[in-house]
Amino acid sequence: MTFKAAAIQMCSGVDPAENAGTMARLVREAAAQGATYVQTPEMTGALQRDRAAMKAALRDEGSDLIVAAASKLAGELRIHLHVGSTAIGLADGKMANRGFLFGPDGKKITHYDKIHMFDVDLDNGESWRESAAYTPGATAKLVSLPFGKLGCAICYDVRFPELFRAQAAAGAEIMSVPAAFTRQTGEAHWEILLRARAIENGMFVIAAAQAGVHEDGRETFGHSMIIDPWGRVLASASGTGAGIVIADIDITQVAAARGKIPNLKNGRPFQLEEVPLSASGDVAA
Template sequence: MTFRAAAIQMCSGVDPARNAEAMVRLVRDAAAQGAVYVQTPEMTGALQRDRAAMRAALRGEDSDLIVAAASGLAAELGIHLHVGSTAIGLADGKIANRGFLFGPDGRKITHYDKIHMFDVDLDNGESWRESAAYTPGGTARLVSLPFGKLGCAICYDVRFPELFRTQAAAGAEIMSVPAAFTRQTGEAHWEILLRARAIENGMFVIAAAQAGVHEDGRETYGHSMIIDPWGTVLASAGGTGEGVVLADIDIAAVAAARGKIPNLKNGRAFSLEEVASGASGDVAA
C-alpha cells in the first residue's frame, strides 16, 4: 500500500495560540498536497525555558489548545494527524512531554509520553535537564493504521535503539521521531541516528523537527526528514524556518528490505563474559 506522509517543520515560540495557528496553516498545506498522515514536531505547543511561565500556561489534555485544534483539524481534513508532542499538565501537578495521534474522525487514537529524558552536558556550557520538569513515560506505543503499523518515539528516544528494535520486532513498519534537536547535537548526529534506526530495523522513519532560533533563546537543528527502510532520505527540509516535507511511502518496501537483510530474524541471544587482562589462556604463545 502506498500513502503520502508529511513532516511539518516549525519554529514554535512561547505562545501556544500562535503556535496552534502555525500548526493549522502548515497541516492544511500538507493535506492540500495529498498527505493523509501528517506529523508535527516535538513541543508543537510551545518551547519555553522559563519554567514558571511554562507551568502557568499548562493545561490538562481535555482543555489543551493544541489538542483541541488538532482533533478538529484531523476531522475537517479527513487525515491522520500526529502532534509530535506538547507539554501536558498531569493530575499530580507534574508535566508530560506527550504526543497525540488523531484519526480522520477527529478522535484520539492514542498518546505517547516521551520515555527518555534529555539530561546532558554539552560543549560550550550547554546543559539540559529535561527530567527536572517532565515525568518520563514508561510505555511504548505501536498503532495499527490503515496504511501500516506505526511506532512512536520522541527526540532523545532516537539514541536508544532497543526502543526501535522492540517495536520493529512487534511489527512496526514506520517509526515517528518528532524532535526539537539542539543545533549542536543535530549537526553531529541527527541524520546519522535516524538513518541508522531505519536501516537496522528495515523501516520507514518520519521525523518532524523544530528549526531555527526560538523566542526562548534556544536554537534547534531542523532538517525534518522522511527516510526509507534502506536508509535513503526521501525528503528533507533545511535548517531554519517552517516547511512541509512530503514523501510517498510504499509499505511493501519494508518487507523488501527485511527480505534482503533479515536481521530481525537473524538476531541471537548471547551471554557476556568479562575477561581480565592477563588471565590464564588469554595470551597467545
C-alpha cells in the same frame, strides 16, 4: 499500499495560540498536497525555557489548546494527524512530554509519553535536565493504522535502539521521531541516527523537527526528513524556519528490505563474558 506522508517543520515560540495557528496553516498545506498522515514536531505547543511561565500556561489534556486544534483539523481534513508532542499538565504538578495521534474522524487514537529524558551536559556550557520538569513515560506505543503499523518515539528516544528494535520485532513498519534537537547535537548526529534506525530495522522513519532560533533563545537543528527502509532520505527540509516535507510511502518496501537483510530474524541470544587482565597486564586466555 502507498500513501503520502508529511513532516511539518516549525519554529515554535512561547505562545500556544500562535503556535496552534502555525500548525493549522502548515497542516492544511500538507493535506492540500495530498498527505493523509501528517506529523508535527516535538513541543509543537510551545518552547519555553522559563519554567514558571511554562507552568502558568500549562493545561491538562482535556483543555489543551493544541490537542483541541489538532482534533478539529484531523476531522475536518479527514487525515491522520500526529502531534509530535506538547507539554501536558499532570496531577502531580509535573508535565508529560506527550504526543497525540488523531484519526480522520477527529478522535484520539492514542497518546505517547516520551520515555527517555534529555539530561545532558554538552560542550560550551550547554546543559539540559528534562527530568526536572517532565515525568518520563513507561509504555511504548505501536498503532495499527489502515496504511501500516506505526511506532512512536520522541527526540532523545532515537538514541536508544532497543526501543526501535522492540517495536520492529512487534511488526512496526514506520517509526515516528518528532524532535527538537539542539543545533549542537543535530549537526553531529541527527541524520546519522535516523538513518541508522531505519536501516537496522528495515522501516520507514518520519521525523518532524523544530528549526531555527526560538523566542526563548534556544536554537534547534531542523532538517525534518523522511527516510525509507534502505536508509535513503526521500525528503528533507532546511535547518531554519517553518516548512513541509512530503514523500510517498510504499509500505511494501518494508518487507522487501527485511527480505534482503533479515536481521530481525537472524538475531541470536548470547552471553557476555568479561575477560579480566592477567597479573602481567595481558588479557587472560
